[in-house]
Amino acid sequence: MQQKNLVIVESPAKAKTIEKFLGKEYKVCSSYGHIRDIAKKGIGVDVENGFMPAYEISPEKAKMVTELKRLAAEAESVWLASDEDREGEAIAWHLTEVLDLPIEQTKRIVFHEITKNAILEAIASPRRVDMNLVNAQQARRVLDRLVGFELSPVLWKKVKPALSAGRVQSVAVRLIVEREREIIDFKASQFYRISARFLSADGKVFKAELDRKFDTKESAVEFLGSLAGVDFKVVGVESKPAEKYPAPPFTTSTLQQEAGRKLSMTVAQTMSVAQKLYESGFITYMRTDSVNLSVQAMAAAKEEILAMFGEEYHSWRAYKTKSKGAQEAHEAIRPSYLNRQSIEGTPMEKKLYELIWKRTVASQMMPAQIDRTIVTIEAGGHTERFVATGEQLRFDGFMKLYSESTEDESENDNSVLPVVAEGEVVALKDATATQKFTQQPYRYSEALLVKRLEELGIGRPSTYAPTISTIIQRGYVIKQNKEGVKRSYDQITLSKGKLTEKVMSEVVGKEKGKLAPTDIGMLVNDYLEGQFPKILDYNFTATVEKEFDAIADGKAVWTTMISDFYGDFHKTVEDALGSQIRQNSSVRQLGIDPVSGLPVSARIGRYGPMVQIGGEDGDKARFASLKKDQLIATITLEEALALFALPRTLGEYEGEDVTVGVGKFGPYVRYGNKFVSLAKSDDPYTITFDRAVELIGQKQAQDKASKTPIKTFDGEPNIVIMTGIYGPYIHSEGKNYRIPKTKDPLAMTVEDCRAIIGKKRI
Numbered sequence: 001m002q003q004k005n006l007v008i009v010e011s012p013a014k015a016k017t018i019e020k021f022l023g024k025e026y027k028v029c030s031s032y033g034h035i036r037d038i039a040k041k042g043i044g045v046d047v048e049n050g051f052m053p054a055y056e057i058s059p060e061k062a063k064m065v066t067e068l069k070r071l072a073a074e075a076e077s078v079w080l081a082s083d084e085d086r087e088g089e090a091i092a093w094h095l096t097e098v099l100d101l102p103i104e105q106t107k108r109i110v111f112h113e114i115t116k117n118a119i120l121e122a123i124a125s126p127r128r129v130d131m132n133l134v135n136a137q138q139a140r141r142v143l144d145r146l147v148g149f150e151l152s153p154v155l156w157k158k159v160k161p162a163l164s165a166g167r168v169q170s171v172a173v174r175l176i177v178e179r180e181r182e183i184i185d186f187k188a189s190q191f192y193r194i195s196a197r198f199l200s201a202d203g204k205v206f207k208a209e210l211d212r213k214f215d216t217k218e219s220a221v222e223f224l225g226s227l228a229g230v231d232f233k234v235v236g237v238e239s240k241p242a243e244k245y246p247a248p249p250f251t252t253s254t255l256q257q258e259a260g261r262k263l264s265m266t267v268a269q270t271m272s273v274a275q276k277l278y279e280s281g282f283i284t285y286m287r288t289d290s291v292n293l294s295v296q297a298m299a300a301a302k303e304e305i306l307a308m309f310g311e312e313y314h315s316w317r318a319y320k321t322k323s324k325g326a327q328e329a330h331e332a333i334r335p336s337y338l339n340r341q342s343i344e345g346t347p348m349e350k351k352l353y354e355l356i357w358k359r360t361v362a363s364q365m366m367p368a369q370i371d372r373t374i375v376t377i378e379a380g381g382h383t384e385r386f387v388a389t390g391e392q393l394r395f396d397g398f399m400k401l402y403s404e405s406t407e408d409e410s411e412n413d414n415s416v417l418p419v420v421a422e423g424e425v426v427a428l429k430d431a432t433a434t435q436k437f438t439q440q441p442y443r444y445s446e447a448l449l450v451k452r453l454e455e456l457g458i459g460r461p462s463t464y465a466p467t468i469s470t471i472i473q474r475g476y477v478i479k480q481n482k483e484g485v486k487r488s489y490d491q492i493t494l495s496k497g498k499l500t501e502k503v504m505s506e507v508v509g510k511e512k513g514k515l516a517p518t519d520i521g522m523l524v525n526d527y528l529e530g531q532f533p534k535i536l537d538y539n540f541t542a543t544v545e546k547e548f549d550a551i552a553d554g555k556a557v558w559t560t561m562i563s564d565f566y567g568d569f570h571k572t573v574e575d576a577l578g579s580q581i582r583q584n585s586s587v588r589q590l591g592i593d594p595v596s597g598l599p600v601s602a603r604i605g606r607y608g609p610m611v612q613i614g615g616e617d618g619d620k621a622r623f624a625s626l627k628k629d630q631l632i633a634t635i636t637l638e639e640a641l642a643l644f645a646l647p648r649t650l651g652e653y654e655g656e657d658v659t660v661g662v663g664k665f666g667p668y669v670r671y672g673n674k675f676v677s678l679a680k681s682d683d684p685y686t687i688t689f690d691r692a693v694e695l696i697g698q699k700q701a702q703d704k705a706s707k708t709p710i711k712t713f714d715g716e717p718n719i720v721i722m723t724g725i726y727g728p729y730i731h732s733e734g735k736n737y738r739i740p741k742t743k744d745p746l747a748m749t750v751e752d753c754r755a756i757i758g759k760k761r762i
Helices: 012-019 059-074 086-098 116-124 131-158 167-185 217-226 252-263 267-279 295-308 347-362 446-456 464-473 519-531 538-552 558-578 637-645 689-707 750-759
Strands: 005-009 026-030 036-038 055-057 077-080 190-199 205-214 232-244 368-379 385-395 425-437 477-482 485-495 498-508 511-517 588-592 599-605 608-613 622-625 648-653 656-663 666-671 674-677 719-724 727-732 735-738
Touching: 005 012, 005 059, 012 026, 012 267, 026 059, 036 131, 055 059, 055 086, 059 086, 077 086, 086 131, 131 167, 131 519, 131 538, 131 558, 167 446, 167 464, 167 511, 167 519, 167 538, 190 217, 190 385, 205 217, 205 368, 205 425, 217 425, 217 485, 217 498, 232 385, 252 267, 252 347, 252 446, 252 464, 267 347, 267 446, 267 464, 295 347, 446 464, 446 511, 446 538, 464 477, 511 519, 519 599, 519 608, 538 558, 588 637, 599 637, 608 637, 622 637, 648 689, 656 689, 666 689, 674 689, 719 750, 727 750, 735 750
Parallel strands: 005 026, 005 077
Antiparallel strands: 036 055, 190 205, 190 425, 205 385, 232 368, 232 425, 368 385, 425 485, 477 511, 485 498, 588 599, 599 608, 608 622, 648 656, 656 666, 666 674, 719 727, 727 735
8 A cells, every 4th residue: 555645754752753643644754863974984075076075875774775765655745854953954855865855846844842733733834955954064064074084184193193183072172171271270379258247136146258358367367356345336238129030941052051950961961861852742852042932832831830829920021042143043942731740751851851841931930039138347447347148038939940050059148137227236246267268260061061162152052962972982081070188277266355266177179070181182182273273263163153054044155165164274284294293292200209219200102191210211111001080281299109009919819919900901900810800990009908809709700600501412512502701602612603692592402503603603
């Protein structure tokens, strides 16, 4: 039977959801994303003939393409329903090309939510594939291929083999490297702050802070002592009403930021979960720059607010997109049905959906009403003043449902102040001078990096997640946790006319999931910045994005844009390859080893960052690799010498020495002539003897199990089935043979084994 309509979408989950809304006359199939891409072999772009890309069908998609061709040939109408952004438009165009579909007769439909109304409305008003959007996507792919293909060989020759570069990725690395250098150059300075606790006339305690800081302990203590016995009078009371407004509905970047802060999700995790929510019909399209809500969505939000909180909590509010480069300016990310407050799904799907639901509904609620009060207190004849600030929430408004978090969640003192009048005398309960230190710049979290890229106009909603994933995978950036270190600080208190001093402690430098550059990342960045400043220029990268937007709007020709870029770029690449300039992994001298008297240095070696002792005057050098969170630029002599503690002997077990070290394949425990890998949670510098023996025992048990057949055959002693680290296998006459996953090893006969032996050896 001939199928009347064939609908092609990107994912099976999306196909399954859409099938529920369309009748039997429609068959919905998935292309599983892109079916072809620029050829991987060679540059894949004809630079001599208009920069035309050479596309090839992915080998794993060949069978599916054959099936889609058959279905398309049999259907009366083909509907291309890939996502509504440029990437989706390009997928639709590739389908017309590969499936031999006449572009004028092929129906293209888009929708930003997978609901019955949205699907039926799209079916009622199809359009053609928009070649402007396709060309904008082609321009991005071609430009990125040209940059990556031509820059990478320069890095191989001038920096280190097996490196690669990318246009947006390199700029993201630059941001992280620059921030790291700010941290390295940062010198903490100390100062003293004085705070006091006062008693109002009705006996209530409130806190105030002096409007001056002191550079030295002596000056702070001197001022503190001068407060003994003086009168404190309120010289100013200022109370102002204020309003706090809800944050707008989510865009891609704000969702990534808030999910990172509230749910500790990475950018990639957020997009993966959001994609599942969209394909299941729970939320609108998750790649958008828009904060706009449809009138229907706003009306639905109103119904929810009235039902939950009442009329006084609702405020009809339309948001406008401020981002100049907004390319998917349809709607913000919101629930498809606002009357669905929760969903069934995985824990992360439930949490992310709840976050989106609350943010959407809260955006249509009344602002919070706050009274902000500032009380100024005079201390005797001093010109300095103590200032107390407080907030009183008169009406919670949107805060009853949701409040946006911030990257710095340090608490502000928003306590409610007692009622005091100007001219009133207040009593000093105590005053404290506390030693403070200036804070070093924060490293970027994934969410903060996305925010910064967006501020600079670099990348688009679809590029943030892959950009961060790429720079981590390439080893240019690591995502690290730091425990922090204890730091002492002084605290001097004046109470009842007496000064007492205490030494307090605090943990500083604690980090979770922050992005830091590796040595190789810094090396590559420095070379590219020196040789290809245009590529790493923030304004240039943002300008390229605007040119892509112009192509999408039909205001620019994509091949002309590529040609204008490529001429200068290619010449710069040739000049760089022909120059004598090489980014040397410059050696950093750390000091002298107190044991051998030889110099200790750090540099990048063949296998990565390392430290070495000696080797400069023909003597034999000793080497040690840096830990993952260590940098050549910051490692100290003491930290470097500690790296030479390996290999270290832990003790003796069953007559054999047990030592721990680090080799080509990572940290290990050595027991006689056998090596046992450490677990990821084990540190070779701190692992105990008992833990090493435990690992040895586990390895011995595994070895014993691997030497014991799980099945033998009567009358055939030369064929046995064993189990190894990669699963069950056949062992016969000194050779091993892989067992197909479709076979149950315990149910196999000797004939089954002989058939496998006759075909192929592992």
